[in-house]
Amino acid sequence: MKNITTLIITLSLSTLLFSCQEKKVEEKTKRPNIIYIMSDDHAYQAISAYDTSLIHTPNIDRLAHEGMRFDHAYVSNSICSPSRAVTLTGKMSHFNSVKDNLDVFDSTQITYPKILQNAGYETAIVGKWHLKSQPTGFDYWEVLPDQGDYYQPDFRTPNGMINEKGYVTDIITDKAIAYLDKRKKNEEPFMLMVHHKAPHREWMVAMEHLQAFKDQKIKQPATLFDDYKGRGKAAQEAEMRISDHMGLTNDTKVEPEIRDAKGFKPFMGWYDFAYSKNLKRMTAEEKAKWEEVYGPINEDFKNSDLKGKELTAWKYQRYMEDYLGTLVSVDENVGRLLDYLDQTGLAENTIVVYTSDQGFYLGEHGWFDKRFMYEQSFRTPLMVRWPGHIKAGSVNKDLVQNIDYAPSFLEAAGVEIPTDMQGASLLPLMEQKKTDWRDALYYHYYEYPGIHGVKRHYGIKTKRYKLIHFYYDVDEWELYDLEKDPDEMQNVYTDPSYAEVKETLHQKLKDLRKQYGDSDQLTQEMLKADLKRLEELGLN
CATH class of the missing domain: 3.30.1120.10 (Arylsulfatase, C-terminal domain)
Known part of the structure; x- marks a missing residue:
């Protein structure tokens, strides 16, 4: 009897152990959810996981601390629409229909969302699309028209345009979380793209963060007053110098009347239109809060006599106050999304990516904007968290590019990568496996x-x-x-x-x-x- 009892216990324990092991194998091989967070024009210099001299971004940094930070991530064409097309297709600009911001994305071509959708994933995108054509390959989509607006933004949907009240970064995150909440009981994996407008020009800050950097002296880059003597016409003739081409109205928020009285002329005719357009989208309450902050700034400028390098330094300070101010909201909302994943248990089997569509100049070489192959424009932030696959706090220094994102997502999902995709899967790098990786990037x-x-x-x-x-x-x-x-x-x-x-x-x-x-x-x-x-x- 004793032997029979022992046998039963042994068999029971063996069954339980086998069941647990089987469950672990199942969990490890279960197809991961994918959340791809992409901001617009977010410079790697403005993320504290890379550089602590400008801003503290604790929530975005979580992805670096809990996953992998890529220190040599780059784009293949540093401009908004082309970068988005590259990410979707895994192909260079000359093959994906979008070389510049005037091109219309050919939405009939194969993209990784379409491939994932066909493989049983539920696919969704909220936020900035900026590809002119209608999104395809998504079960759910609500996207900003063209560049979108910071205040009271409109959204394109399959059922037409809708308007939302509030601040765009908050609303995009609300929509992302609402989407995840509605599909709580769904068994199939999902791929969600969360595309923020911020910190794209004209850097309109959420009301609660208008004064976040107002009293801080922003560190100037060593090359703010670059004279371009060591380079050719391309650098010398580019029209994105803070000194000459940044708008006093739309960019640094000086009232047109004050600008005109001081004898300054706008570099571009649409600057005043952009300024008034942004103000008109505010509610009366928002406008009052805005005036509390920007009224004194305008008064100080009116009473100043800024010229030359002093004016450039002032414009740089104003630019950075607003640029960094928009990023406080981005960081907070990344935190909201990560907290939601933790609270619902989704974090355990979800790949979370944070990146930008390209880099951005924060005064380096005296510039704002991007486009050049010079480092601050060409390089982009990239952080990836994937529990069980990526070692927490790891850092990768290989040369990676945005053509690599699509094949990476497909391999992670266990889906065959099309042979015409030009990128390479980052999974071997994420899992720190030995691999014969590239030694050069093309742009x-x-x-x-x-x-x-x-x-x-x-x-x-x-x-x-x-x-x-x-x-x-x-x-x-x-x-x-x-x-x-x-x-x-x-x-x-x-x-x-x-x-x-x-x-x-x-x-x-x-x-x-x-x-x-x-x-x-x-x-x-x-x-x-x-x-x-x-x-x-x-x-x-």
Whole structure:
């Protein structure tokens, strides 16, 4: 009897142990949910996981502390619409239908949301779309029209346009959480894209954060007063200098009447329209709060006599107060979403990504905006959390790019990656497995002639060097030794001591262009088509 009892207990324990092991295997192999959070123009310098000198972002930092921070993440074309198209398709701009912000995304092509949807995922997007065509491949979508608005934003939906009351970053997060809440009992995995408008120009801050940086002296970058002597026409002629091209009205919030009385003229005609448009979207209560903060700023400017470098420094301070102010809301709302995942138990089997559609200049080289292949524009933040797969607090220093996101999500979901996707899955890097990874990145920017006057260019980057070719109305080559010149102040292309490096990089550039299907012939064909389009639109 005793032996029979012992046998029964042993069998019971064995069954229980096997059941537990089976459950663990099932949990580990269960397809993960995916939440892809992308802000707009969020510079890596403005995330404290990367740099603590400008802002503290504890909630975004959580993803770095609990997952992996990528220190060498880059884009393939530093401008809003093209970057979004690259992310969706895993293809470079010359293959995905969107080279610049005038192009319309071909929504009939294959994207990773469509592939996931066909594989049994529920797919959704809320927030900024900025691709002109209607979103496809999503079971649920509510997106901002074009750039969207910070206050009382409109949203495009399958049933038409709707208007929401409040601040856009809060509302996008509300919609994301509401979507997750409605599908609580759903068994199928989900992929949710949360696309924030902030911190895109004109940097309109939530009412509760209007004074977040008002009394703080923002650290100036060492290159704020760059004279561009070490570079060619491309850097010298770009129209995104804080000193000359940043608007006093729409950007730094000076009233048009005060600006005019001081003798300043707007660089662009639409600056005043943008300023008044943003003010008109405020409620009476919001306008009163706005005036409490910006009224004294306008009065101080009215009574000042700012010129030259003093004016540039003032505009930089005002720019950064508002830019960073919008990011306080982004960080808070990332925290809200992460807290929701924790509270509902979703965090355990959900990949959470935080990135931006590109980098941004925060006064470096005297600039705002992006577009260039220079570091602050080209590089983007990227943090990924995936419990059980990514070691908490890990840091990756490989060269990764936004063409890699789509194949990464597909592999994580156990779905076959299409052969025409040009990126590589980041999963081996996330799981810290040995892999034969790339040693160089390819970049190509097309939007010229266009706003900000950044000339067309393509190039490659290795860990140490960067080779760039500017073309169209110039034919200039630039070479930077990032180890000796991290600020990219001195072009060493004609320096004899870099002759061997230059030869190697030219060959590597040739090889990468062939690998990605780009060429001088294709570039010229696209250029002709673009110029014809600009002529038809009366923009050239």
